[in-house]
Amino acid sequence: MAYSDKVIDHYEQPRNVGSLDKNDDTVGTGIVGAPACGDVMKLQIKVEDGVIKDAKFKTYGCGSAIASSSLVTEWVKGMNLEDAEKIQNSQIAEELSLPPVKIHCSVLAEDAIKAAIKDYRKKHGGGDEA
């Protein structure tokens, strides 16, 4: 499998690897897995006034999965929740030039950011309103 330069860049120097305190009220945590390959991805956001101030991830999987989650943490910093929620896997796949067999890695990253936002909202009233 030939990885694109952007995948290799994120894989070799992943941005925002780490953890935030999942019990912190301002932190939303998303944990998702790709059952077909056994990849697992944790993505966390720290939110202030509806804006994502910080984002961290830990991904145990292939280079494309690591790059997809690294890219998403980079993108969402400074975004408000509504915009972050709109990130589509196709944008991730395009940015990283993922081949068709690796599209599921970008789906995983989209699922992870959505799960993190959902977790944050659940901590703050549970409804769809922020």
Next chain:
Amino acid sequence: MVSFDPTADFFQIFALDRGYALDRDALERRYLELASAVHPDRFVGAPAGERRLAMERSSALNEAYRALRDPVRRAEYLVKLGGVDLDSSDPETGAPRPTQAFLIEMIELREQLEEARGDDDAVDELRDAIETRADGALDDAIAALGRGETPAAARALVVHRYLRRFLEEVDGDD
């Protein structure tokens, strides 16, 4: 050329009963018979179409043999015959999603592994514990297959894949 139905499942190819328990001697014997019958060397002088067909049959036969011989692949194949493709992420017919608690545990296991690195005894202990669990998950899958419960077998095999994946990381990194 021997009869070789391309639509037959792997068990039918070798005239074996479908099920996890397998007559390994019969598998070996039938494989050798069929492999020699479809071996491309027998078709060196044959027309191109026949040569290609022999190649295709030979590789389909090898694939079927490898899948049935391997205990994990055999279990996964039986699940596939039951309608669940563990290599697919399709929400309906693909690998079932593990529970959130299990995924959290998979993250925590990696954190334990990071802490254990450098302490060979601790790493060995972790590996042994997870190997035992992986074996247990395969046993669960085999038991579920025996009861004809494909969904339960599929869930157990997904757990098995995650644990195997972790074990690869234990032995892969330093």
